[in-house]
Amino acid sequence: MRTRVKICGLTREDDIRAACTLGADAIGMVFYPPSPRHLTIERAARLRREVPVLVSMVALFVNPSEAEVREVIQQLHPNVLQFHGEETVEFCEQFGLPYFKAFRAGGPGMETAQALAQACQGFASAAAWLFDSYSTGYGGSGLSFDPALLDEVLALKDTPPLIMSGGLQTVTVGGVIRHLHPYAVDVSSGVEESKGIKSVEKIAAFLRAVREADGARMG
Numbered sequence: 039m040r041t042r043v044k045i046c047g048l049t050r051e052d053d054i055r056a057a058c059t060l061g062a063d064a065i066g067m068v069f070y071p072p073s074p075r076h077l078t079i080e081r082a083a084r085l086r087r088e089v090p091v092l093v094s095m096v097a098l099f100v101n102p103s104e105a106e107v108r109e110v111i112q113q114l115h116p117n118v119l120q121f122h123g124e125e126t127v128e129f130c131e132q133f134g135l136p137y138f139k140a141f142r143a144g145g146p147g148m149e150t151a152q153a154l155a156q157a158c159q160g161f162a163s164a165a166a167w168l169f170d171s172y173s174t175g176y177g178g179s180g181l182s183f184d185p186a187l188l189d190e191v192l193a194l195k196d197t198p199p200l201i202m203s204g205g206l207q208t209v210t211v212g213g214v215i216r217h218l219h220p221y222a223v224d225v226s227s228g229v230e231e232s233k234g235i236k237s238v239e240k241i242a243a244f245l246r247a248v249r250e251a252d253g254a255r256m257g
């Protein structure tokens with residue numbers, strides 16, 4: 039199966055058009071005010087029109103209120119919700135939409151492979167488990183993490199699909215795909231010129247690297 043690609047933290051129409059034209063499977067929009075990639079509902083509504091049918095729009099939150107999530111759902115009709123904070127499983131499930139639960143590997147309560155696997159198992163209803171590095175800003179940091187922290191997760195049976203993120207770049211994504219065989223990869227900083235400003239060349243190179251790694255895996 040080919041590796042799906044989510045490009046996250048887009049803030050410009052041109053970047054969304056380019057990412058979708060080049061073959062991204064999902065576009066992430068950030069609804070977390072401290073992030074330099076944060077979008078207001080009004081801005082996101084304009085960007086939403088650029089996401090073509092059959093490409094997923096993922097709405098990313100960090101410890102949001104229920105009302106904030108409902109407002110985004112009502113106004114923007116995301117295909118998937120991504121929860122990147124300390125949300126509970128009950129909170130994530132209540133919206134009736136598929137959701138990705140992000141785990142910040144190496145962070146509080148997830149310092150070991152065993153603790154990380156235990157944290158994940160509480161979210162069996164997630165559409166995917168997403169693995170990011172730990173950073174005080176919650177994500178989009180460009181930092182990677184030690185893949186050994188995933189050892190126990192990879193040994194689990196019947197898990198939701200796994201999405202790898204955390205400082206992925208064109209030069210590193212191939213190795214991640216070859217070693218971990220994730221369902222998808224998620225990138226933000228690695229395809230940017232500056233925070234929130236994507237580079238079409240970097241997006242193209244990243245997608246090329248994913249296809250090359252998939253080609254090598256499938257022989």
Ligand SMILES: O=C(O)c1ccccc1N[C@@H]1O[C@H](COP(=O)(O)O)[C@@H](O)[C@H]1O
Nearest residue numbers: 046047073177178179180203205226227
């Ligand atoms: O993109 C952000 O600004 C962001 C803010 C808060 C939480 C998560 C955020 N993005 C997610 O972070 C990871 C890793 O990003 P990077 O490639 O290391 O920059 C990714 O899953 C983004 O969806």
